[in-house]
Amino acid sequence: MSIRRPPLVLLALSLALSLAATIARAQNQSFTYQGKLAESGAPATGAIDLTVKLFNTDTGGSPIGSQTINGVPLIGGVFTITLNAGGEFTANPFATGADLWVEITVNGQTISPRQKLTVAPMAAFSAAPWVLNGTTLSYTGGNVAIGSSIADRPLTVNAPSFDIFGVRSAQMMSFQADQVTRWHLNLYDPFSAITPSYGLNFSESGVSDFRFFLAKGGNIGIGTPTPTGRLEIASLNDALVIRPPDLSSGQSARIAFKDPDNSTPTTLLLFKDTGFPNLSVNSTTSMPARLGVNTTDPTKALDVRGEIAFGPAGQFSPVGSGAAPARVVFALIDGSNGSIYYADGVTVARTGVGRYTVTFQPSFSSYPAVSITPVTGASGVTATADLLSNVQVTVYLRGTGGLFVDTPFSIFAIGPR
Numbered sequence: 001m002s003i004r005r006p007p008l009v010l011l012a013l014s015l016a017l018s019l020a021a022t023i024a025r026a027q028n029q030s031f032t033y034q035g036k037l038a039e040s041g042a043p044a045t046g047a048i049d050l051t052v053k054l055f056n057t058d059t060g061g062s063p064i065g066s067q068t069i070n071g072v073p074l075i076g077g078v079f080t081i082t083l084n085a086g087g088e089f090t091a092n093p094f095a096t097g098a099d100l101w102v103e104i105t106v107n108g109q110t111i112s113p114r115q116k117l118t119v120a121p122m123a124a125f126s127a128a129p130w131v132l133n134g135t136t137l138s139y140t141g142g143n144v145a146i147g148s149s150i151a152d153r154p155l156t157v158n159a160p161s162f163d164i165f166g167v168r169s170a171q172m173m174s175f176q177a178d179q180v181t182r183w184h185l186n187l188y189d190p191f192s193a194i195t196p197s198y199g200l201n202f203s204e205s206g207v208s209d210f211r212f213f214l215a216k217g218g219n220i221g222i223g224t225p226t227p228t229g230r231l232e233i234a235s236l237n238d239a240l241v242i243r244p245p246d247l248s249s250g251q252s253a254r255i256a257f258k259d260p261d262n263s264t265p266t267t268l269l270l271f272k273d274t275g276f277p278n279l280s281v282n283s284t285t286s287m288p289a290r291l292g293v294n295t296t297d298p299t300k301a302l303d304v305r306g307e308i309a310f311g312p313a314g315q316f317s318p319v320g321s322g323a324a325p326a327r328v329v330f331a332l333i334d335g336s337n338g339s340i341y342y343a344d345g346v347t348v349a350r351t352g353v354g355r356y357t358v359t360f361q362p363s364f365s366s367y368p369a370v371s372i373t374p375v376t377g378a379s380g381v382t383a384t385a386d387l388l389s390n391v392q393v394t395v396y397l398r399g400t401g402g403l404f405v406d407t408p409f410s411i412f413a414i415g416p417r
Contacts, residue, residue, distance in 0.1 A: 029092040030085045036077045043077025051105040054089045058101050058114055065089035190225035329360060329413040335397060335406040354397040354404030358411055364390040368415025375408050383409060
């Protein structure tokens with residue numbers, strides 16, 4: 001003979017939501033479900049086996065998910081269970097804000113009707129201290145920590161491992177001190193390539209240029225998202241201003257180029273404020289500075305490879321006062337064999353006693369003026385120039401009686417380049 005037990009009745013229920021997340025797995029929104037069962041008008045007793053299903057409709061339809069919990073104790077008919085810790089009803093069943101219905105089966109007996117759940121419990125949780133306004137979540141109750149139990153700043157982010165933590169958003173952070181100026185820290189891909197080349201951009205609202213951009217690979221751009229060097233400044237105005245805090249103190253703005261060991265600089269590019277925009281390149285005595293123009297290997301304090309022009313319109317030559325770009329050549333030659341003691345821009349060949357061919361390298365653009373002077377004990381020796389051209393000149397040295405003699409001589413030539 002079997003004895004039929006009176007049906008169980010679900011007298012009341014309550015719902016509380018809590019966020020439960022770990023770094024090791026995806027975040028699931030778990031919630032606590034509490035109900036009270038009565039049997040023959042009295043609180044039910046013992047342990048019960050529960051199957052909970054969640055629906056998006058009050059009757060019919062397919063469940064969103066199902067979860068079974070066995071051996072749930074009853075205390076005064078009341079049971080309390082935690083649901084969805086494993087994502088049985090999706091990671092966040094309340095994300096859409098739509099109404100849901102819960103169906104409870106106790107010891108194989110399905111209790112009808114389904115109980116309606118709403119998102120009101122979520123709002124109650126958000127209000128203390130979180131505030132949910134549509135899709136915006138805010139918190140004004142204190143500091144917040146992510147990945148850390150110590151919140152000593154308004155926002156503390158701790159990333160124990162970059163493999164499992166990261167900000168994946170084009171708009172990462174925003175700073176605003178008033179209603180006009182807002183600063184943004186965001187990711188930006190200047191090339192919009194299939195393979196992203198995101199850089200870190202610090203920008204200002206309402207300003208189109210890039211205030212500070214750290215490109216992929218380490219280059220820094222100010223005013224540009226595509227720096228081609230370690231630091232590139234793009235500006236229509238003054239690109240770089242370096243000055244001491246107080247120029248009236250006699251200090252000078254300078255750019256110092258230090259040795260690789262970061263010791264005292266051996267070369268200074270100095271901008272001296274003396275009432276005039278002075279510029280100088282200074283150095284130590286043992287390592288004199290050299291400035292090259294059109295050369296990467298200057299041999300003198302100033303080494304210019306090319307033309308030099310002076311005057312308000314560049315109309316003057318470096319030598320003389322004329323407008324023609326003049327060039328000067330000088331050489332000191334051993335007459336005994338035609339070898340050169342010192343020369344700048346010539347080669348010499350001895351063709352016979354007292355006869356020499358001097359070739360200009362490079363040649364002049366037209367005929368130069370040439371002066372030849374016998375030196376070192378050449379009393380009574382005369383020098384003449386013959387067969388003069390823009391390429392070379394023949395030199396004759398004659399002594400007493402007009403005979404050719406070998407003696408040292410100098411040659412000086414000036415002409416157009």
